[in-house]
Amino acid sequence: MDDPSLSSSVDVDKGFAIAFVVFLFLFLIVMIFRCGKLVKNPYKASFTTTEPCLS
Structure with a gap:
């Protein structure tokens, strides 16, 4: 029932923290x-x- 592509993706919160x-x-x-x-x-x-610039 678990989708294998979902578990191998990068966690969004972890990505923002890094x-x-x-x-x-x-x-x-x-x-x-x-x-x-x-x-x-x-x-x-x-x-x-x-000070103002003299040059």
């Missing part, structure tokens, strides 16, 4: 590199400046 964890790790890796650049050179890495 995708969420993968995207979370990618986001954390990107943030680690951005924070590392900010610590290495804080003046060059900052996006917002309070």
Whole structure:
């Protein structure tokens, strides 16, 4: 009575959970590199400046 194709398919909730964890790790890796650049050179890495650009 059980359909064999249904049991071999990927669980949707498990797929969403795995995708969420993968995207979370990618986001954390990107943030680690951005924070590392900010610590290495804080003046060059900052996006917002309070002073007007003179050049």
